Amino acid sequence: MTTTVPISEPAPAATPAPAARVVDAVKLYGAGDTRVRALDGVSVDFPAGRFTAIMGPSGSGKSTLMHCAAGLDTLTSGSAFIGDTDISALDDRRLTLLRRSRIGFVFQSFNLLPTLTVAENITLPLDLAGERPDREWLDTLVDTVGLRDRLHHRPGELSGGQQQRVAVARAFAGSPDVVFADEPTGNLDSRSGQEVLRLLGRTVRQTARTVVMVTHDPVAAAHADEVVFLADGRLVDRMPDPTAERVLDRFKSFAPHPSRRR
Template identity: 65%
Template sequence: MTSAHSRHETGYPPHGLPPAAAAVDLTKVHCGGAGEVTALDHVTVSFHKGQFTAIMGPSGSGKSTLMQCLAGLDSPTSGSVRIGDQELSRLSDRQLTQLRRERIGFVFQAFHLLPTLTVAENITLPLVIAGRRPAPEWLDQVITALGLTQRLTHRPGQLSGGQQQRVACARALAGRPQIIFADEPTGNLDSRSGAEVLSLLTQLVRHMGQTIVMVTHDPVAATYADRVVFLADGRIVDEIRQPDTDQVLERMKQFDLPGGAPGR
């Protein structure tokens, strides 16, 4: 184990850069027929520019809820969320939609590509909907980096799963977002295609300065990240920097042991 967080705060700013996204004292309570369920319990965490972070934890630990709150897809019960210097709670619904379009990219387990559109049309669709023109040089750089130059006229049904996820990554990058949130991006892929996509995400961080936050249950996928943040019962309980598979597996095993979530 690498660190037990005395203040339940995790994150470090490489080269003194400000965070691309941050949560402070974030709490999310779901109310339903079974009563209140605390999905996030006073979480404070930062995700810095040019960094690839994986979020892991047992089922129901709050991983997806944290990502959804950070990305402005869900509203916290209390606490604050920032994308760059923008506090999300101060935005109207229209402003929040605009922020998601202009500053955030999304990659999901399901590729969400439109089958009747070509690869090129799928990549630029969010920009077209937003009434924005893609920057040609940036778009060419993204398409080249993701190995899609020879696939632009193809339709999704003509591509493998790994190629479709590359298109989804290109679509997320097309608007030059400040941060990309990826929710189980290799969940629908075989191991080889998953490794290709993860390698590409790593290259985007290393060579294009992209910031990526990925929710995953896969210890191997997590090792592609610069840093792994662990959640349990809605709280951040540990992190590993420059992780390897053995470290991640060992940490995940401890969630099955009594008292396996340090700091609780």
């Protein structure tokens, strides 16, 4: 594969241009009889400045889609773009550099390094890149997540909800093109989960950031601007301005196939 697009090229300014997208994405796992088609020709755009949720039952391929879109995993065929950069053409090193400068992550759990303080965890991607953080932006972030009095604590001294809020702050710290969140509320009680979701939504709307979130929780999905439904590795529906009830109704219509997990 050859790289034709330099990774440092800025994202196009035009509003409709997607922050991230996948085209004809196919992902196969295993071989022979045990071969599983996790993504079966998915094409989807994630518009800039929007909060998109990817929903689907277990084994629908939603996590795989996110991992491939975020450059954590590679597609079997098809391509994935961050802005105009075709990330399927990048080697490990370029991919890593792209991740740290243009992508933010929030995982389901274990988002923070136990040896670093909250402040150090937030600036970790910037520190790894050897970049000086934008103080003003950091201050805004810290206030948004409401952890100013916890900056010098260790993650072990925070509650689960607080830890996820630190993770959100870290994901946005480097002003990435897009933040991917993988079941960010999966390990939290509903009140802490709500806080984290509101935080994500607020950050997108107030600062025009892009978030792509994978979830199987209709209540969580309702916080997004748009929900993308996946089933059996295919894109089956899109729903703008979702509510929990509508998402749940739509969701019930896909019966999970126990034989095609993953």
